[in-house]
Amino acid sequence: MAVLATKQEDPKRTVYYGTFIHTPSPTLLEVKHNCAVGVDVDSRIAFIEECPNATAIPLVANLHAWDAFDTVISDELSPGRSNFFFPGLIDTHTHASQYPNAGIFGNSTLLDWLNTYTFPLEGSFSSLDRAKHVYNRVVHRSLSHGTTAAAYYATVHVSATNLLADVCQARGQRALVGRVCMDRMSPETYRDESTESALRDTQACIDHCASIDPSGSLIRPVITPRFAPSCTVATLNALGELHQRTKHFVQTHISENHSEIELVKELFPKAKDYASVYDDAGLLSERTILAHAVHLTKDEIDLVGKRGTGVSHCPTSNTCITSGEAPVRKLLEAGIPVGLGTDVSGGYSPSILDMARHALLVSRHIAMREGPAVKLDISEALYLATMGGAKVMGLEGVVGKFEIGMEFDAMLVGLAHCQSDNGPEEASGENSEAVDVNDGPVDVFGWESWEDRVAKWVYGGDDRNVKRERSYFVLQLAWEPTIGRKADGVLAHCILADFNILCFDCSRVASCGTRPSWRDCALGIDYSLPGNVAIMEFLPRGCIGKSSKGDANLSWTFR
Ligand code: GUN
Numbered sequence: 318m319a320v321l322a323t324k325q326e327d328p329k330r331t332v333y334y335g336t337f338i339h340t341p342s343p344t345l346l347e348v349k350h351n352c353a354v355g356v357d358v359d360s361r362i363a364f365i366e367e368c369p370n371a372t373a374i375p376l377v378a379n380l381h382a383w384d385a386f387d388t389v390i391s392d393e394l395s396p397g398r399s400n401f402f403f404p405g406l407i408d409t410h411t412h413a414s415q416y417p418n419a420g421i422f423g424n425s426t427l428l429d430w431l432n433t434y435t436f437p438l439e440g441s442f443s444s445l446d447r448a449k450h451v452y453n454r455v456v457h458r459s460l461s462h463g464t465t466a467a468a469y470y471a472t473v474h475v476s477a478t479n480l481l482a483d484v485c486q487a488r489g490q491r492a493l494v495g496r497v498c499m500d501r502m503s504p505e506t507y508r509d510e511s512t513e514s515a516l517r518d519t520q521a522c523i524d525h526c527a528s529i530d531p532s533g534s535l536i537r538p539v540i541t542p543r544f545a546p547s548c549t550v551a552t553l554n555a556l557g558e559l560h561q562r563t564k565h566f567v568q569t570h571i572s573e574n575h576s577e578i579e580l581v582k583e584l585f586p587k588a589k590d591y592a593s594v595y596d597d598a599g600l601l602s603e604r605t606i607l608a609h610a611v612h613l614t615k616d617e618i619d620l621v622g623k624r625g626t627g628v629s630h631c632p633t634s635n636t637c638i639t640s641g642e643a644p645v646r647k648l649l650e651a652g653i654p655v656g657l658g659t660d661v662s663g664g665y666s667p668s669i670l671d672m673a674r675h676a677l678l679v680s681r682h683i684a685m686r687e688g689p690a691v692k693l694d695i696s697e698a699l700y701l702a703t704m705g706g707a708k709v710m711g712l713e714g715v716v717g718k719f720e721i722g723m724e725f726d727a728m729l730v731g732l733a734h735c736q737s738d739n740g741p742e743e744a745s746g747e748n749s750e751a752v753d754v755n756d757g758p759v760d761v762f763g764w765e766s767w768e769d770r771v772a773k774w775v776y777g778g779d780d781r782n783v784k785r786e787r788s789y790f791v792l793q794l795a796w797e798p799t800i801g802r803k804a805d806g807v808l809a810h811c812i813l814a815d816f817n818i819l820c821f822d823c824s825r826v827a828s829c830g831t832r833p834s835w836r837d838c839a840l841g842i843d844y845s846l847p848g849n850v851a852i853m854e855f856l857p858r859g860c861i862g863k864s865s866k867g868d869a870n871l872s873w874t875f876r
């Protein structure tokens with residue numbers, strides 16, 4: 318029986334058991350084996366206990382007066398022992414609307430890239446059909462890489478932006494969703510008509526977010542002046558006033574490219590520098606996310622640090638459109654919170670694991686000029702991908718590490734094992750050399766330390782290493798059965814073929830495990846019941862699955 322099975326209508330407590338890895342500080346990669354983490358019905362971590370083996374889980378849970386709960390055991394999901402729970406990754410800067418252009422940037426640099434590739438694509442989101450298609454795909458793709466929280470730019474279009482908020486909520490991804498404000502320097506057909514209309518349309522998106530998630534526990538609006546050159550002083554001032562008054566987050570770009578910086582000097586002759594343009598408008602605070610910050614001066618770094626403003630480091634984008642190398646070490650030393658951003662489609666990849674890798678590589682390029690002290694190490698890169706991102710997005714103390722009281726946004730990482738059952742030294746013969754591409758590109762031989770396994774994952778891993786928990790945990794987080802779904806209790810039909818689950822009807826269940834006994838089985842998930850996943854059943858072919866409610870209408874047959 319699958320470890321995720323549950324038969325109760327009410328949300329259930331769950332104990333996750335196995336190896337947990339996180340970076341509670343930039344210099345600490347903490348690895349805890351034989352660890353039982355109790356997650357309560359509100360998704361918060363209730364306890365973290367050492368537990369010698371899986372059979373002792375009930376004893377540990379009983380210490381906390383838990384008698385009924387589900388269990389998810391990392392090592393049961395695939396053979397070998399290089400599975401570990403890791404905090405969900407956080408993308409602090411990306412453009413959902415630009416996703417179709419991922420990889421398409423040629424030899425352009427920022428300003429010509431915007432005109433050639435970006436504005437034409439973004440302008441097409443006046444079509445809600447297009448928005449629906451793209452936004453569903455990009456949010457799903459982002460989740461599939463283990464990203465459980467993201468700060469999104471949409472476009473200027475109110476309806477499409479609101480749809481992005483709906484999609485994030487329906488798919489269970491924590492998000493800041495921003496309607497782009499720009500009232501100059503883009504095609505006339507794709508810009509705000511005036512400061513007043515920019516404010517009005519921004520407010521409409523803020524109101525929509527409040528209507529679908531009044532507490533903002535999952536979806537929050539973000540005030541989004543595209544960047545200084547796109548906005549008149551009047552618009553920047555109005556958005557700054559809105560920020561000061563409402564305390565909603567702000568996101569924008571800063572100092573990405575030399576031509577952009579020159580343009581800002583021309584357009585804002587009275588401002589001391591680029592950062593001051595935003596500061597003068599009241600847009601810099603500890604609730605502001607500045608993407609890039611590649612070429613900030615010392616004065617600007619001091620100002621950003623003084624305001625407590627966070628920076629989204631986007632190493633892939635900065636390389637792709639040849640913007641430069643952000644001085645991450647300098648920013649960190651100035652006390653600036655730093656997270657990672659994919660910046661699709663300046664960057665080509667929606668994966669924050671890729672960003673961690675590229676942040677490591679870019680820091681090494683800087684080190685070739687400035688010396689080894691600027692190099693980031695694995696724990697720092699993972700810290701930026703989780704804790705740093707949480708701080709930048711206002712989620713500090715909420716997600717980013719495994720700690721009692723924090724919410725359990727997490728994924729299960731699995732690495733391919735190529736050792737024999739008898740131990741690493743005895744691996745030989747055909748089986749140890751057979752490659753199952755679905756296990757992902759990282760091969761563990763068994764003799765590596767856990768720190769080395771994590772390093773192999775960071776440098777070589779991809780979405781195939783994110784096991785099914787990316788869906789399951791997200792469902793656990795904030796599942797609203799009536800939003801974006803048929804509310805009539807439709808079951809997802811999934812089959813296991815060649816040891817992998819292929820999903821019909823349900824895009825949220827990732828490939829899962831490699832248990833031979835799961836072959837020719839069906840997985841049923843009942844989305845109709847309140848409070849998260851209600852049923853996950855594995856049944857032999859031909860069986861009829863039933864809802865735990867016993868409602869005949871909810872039964873289904875695995876064909
Ligand atoms: N500056 C203004 N707009 C953009 C954008 O869409 N992407 C990037 N990378 N920089 C910008």
Ligand code: FE
Nearest residue numbers: 570608660663
């Ligand atoms: Fe960007």
